[in-house]
Amino acid sequence: MPRTLTIATLGLLFSALAIGADYDVVIRGGRVIDGTGNPAFFADVAIKDGRIARVGRVEGSGEREIDAKGKVVTPGFIDVHTHAENIARIPRAENFVRMGVTSIVIGNCGGSESDLAAFFNRIDKKVAINVASLIGHNTIRRAAMGGNFDRQPTAEELEKMRGMVEQAMKDGAVGLSTGLIYLPGTYSKTDEIVELAKVASRFDGIYASHMRSEGAGIFNAIEELMRVAREANIRAQISHIKLSGNAMWGRATEVLELIERARAEGLDITQDQYMYTASSTSMSTLIPSSAREGTLEEFRKRIGDPTWKAKLIEDMKRNLKNTGRDSYAYAVVANYSKDRSYNGKNVPTLAKEKYGSDSLDSQIELVLDMHVNGGASGVFHGMSEDDLTRFLSHPNTMIASDSGVREPGEAMPHPRGYGNSARAISRYTRELGVLRLEDAVRRMTSLPASAFRLAHRGLIHEGYWADLLVFDPATFGDLATYDKPHQYATGLDWMLVNGVVVVDRGEQNGALPGRALRHAAASR
Numbered sequence: 001m002p003r004t005l006t007i008a009t010l011g012l013l014f015s016a017l018a019i020g021a022d023y024d025v026v027i028r029g030g031r032v033i034d035g036t037g038n039p040a041f042f043a044d045v046a047i048k049d050g051r052i053a054r055v056g057r058v059e060g061s062g063e064r065e066i067d068a069k070g071k072v073v074t075p076g077f078i079d080v081h082t083h084a085e086n087i088a089r090i091p092r093a094e095n096f097v098r099m100g101v102t103s104i105v106i107g108n109c110g111g112s113e114s115d116l117a118a119f120f121n122r123i124d125k126k127v128a129i130n131v132a133s134l135i136g137h138n139t140i141r142r143a144a145m146g147g148n149f150d151r152q153p154t155a156e157e158l159e160k161m162r163g164m165v166e167q168a169m170k171d172g173a174v175g176l177s178t179g180l181i182y183l184p185g186t187y188s189k190t191d192e193i194v195e196l197a198k199v200a201s202r203f204d205g206i207y208a209s210h211m212r213s214e215g216a217g218i219f220n221a222i223e224e225l226m227r228v229a230r231e232a233n234i235r236a237q238i239s240h241i242k243l244s245g246n247a248m249w250g251r252a253t254e255v256l257e258l259i260e261r262a263r264a265e266g267l268d269i270t271q272d273q274y275m276y277t278a279s280s281t282s283m284s285t286l287i288p289s290s291a292r293e294g295t296l297e298e299f300r301k302r303i304g305d306p307t308w309k310a311k312l313i314e315d316m317k318r319n320l321k322n323t324g325r326d327s328y329a330y331a332v333v334a335n336y337s338k339d340r341s342y343n344g345k346n347v348p349t350l351a352k353e354k355y356g357s358d359s360l361d362s363q364i365e366l367v368l369d370m371h372v373n374g375g376a377s378g379v380f381h382g383m384s385e386d387d388l389t390r391f392l393s394h395p396n397t398m399i400a401s402d403s404g405v406r407e408p409g410e411a412m413p414h415p416r417g418y419g420n421s422a423r424a425i426s427r428y429t430r431e432l433g434v435l436r437l438e439d440a441v442r443r444m445t446s447l448p449a450s451a452f453r454l455a456h457r458g459l460i461h462e463g464y465w466a467d468l469l470v471f472d473p474a475t476f477g478d479l480a481t482y483d484k485p486h487q488y489a490t491g492l493d494w495m496l497v498n499g500v501v502v503v504d505r506g507e508q509n510g511a512l513p514g515r516a517l518r519h520a521a522a523s524r
């Protein structure tokens, strides 16, 4: 037989075999960390029609065979605290993909899409990873209360907000979020939140809160969250748990004790955390929210009044002192669109450049000037590693990035968007030994899936969706730093989302199998 014919025959034979394969994909010989927190075990994992078909010794063949010898196989990571609404515009979401995230929850800190049905339709099967969403309190309060927010809603406005939460839950939201340091939610009283949380509770949603304080007022803030959980009969999540400002450092144990007392009372309170001692939000949060009420135009007018401005400066100095600081050196500009040369520099450095002085008055002048000119995002170095590891040691702490989809090279964002979940393994498992690998995986898989009711996700069990990772636990890790944030995590060999390969031998292949994860209650 001519040689060419032999090769052609073999080719035909192989395609015939592929058509007759028992499974779509078989991952062979890996160490399976199934997401429960139980010890790893050796097994093959077979996938068919998007789901995990078999875990154990797999005799049949896969159309695609993945050799996982020397690697671990885990469920894809679930990142419950993100601000990645921009996935609609950047569907590859490579920063999430490369750090092992296969599902995200958006709509956090009170800000969400207002029409979730439309948003879900826009992204379903058109993005790389799965997306669930909360409905944001600030979003609906703004829509229901017109332009004037420093007040309680009328009965009619509250009814309108209730209706919006109900519609969002019917459209598949996984719960309600608040951002109580942000406008306009900061003006709401607890009663308003309880009323809205009751609606989310009827649909088995969760209440996730960026609390009123993460510094001196944190104990009162947790009491408020407990009241919402108790009176609305709802699961509650403390978003990005932390202790901000040196004045509060060392009190993580007290915070955890308060949460434990609440749990002993029967309240289902959990928390998430990112793996960094710096936070990130708008630089304008350095200015008291009461001073920022209304439009930017109104703020510009008020700041022209010397008496009003002098009082504001006094307030800012007092607030700073209350956090145990005497300078804004901890605050670094991440993105100031008016002048990108600011990005990556801290407030005193910029004050010196702009005004020739880094006095506190010049620093405040700079903060106000950026706000007047459209605002900036910032990175704030305000936590202690000791508190971070204490929070991380608690078994109910999930690991979540607080990030959006990143665009390589764009501004100087917090590195968490590129590294967070990988860092949980490289730094807090491998280097510092705060968590066992199996436990770190549980905090990013079955724990968040259970708290946010993401059905059939977060475990390597037969019948579950095949969101899977294959990586070498000795090399998987984060590279992004504060100085060089635009670096993908390294060491992820394979990722499957809904059974479809998204990362193939370390490279993202452009597949977009991600789905809208509508809350199970929505289809009832």
Ligand SMILES: [Zn+2]
Binding pocket: 108, 109, 179, 210, 239, 240
């Ligand atoms: Zn937040």
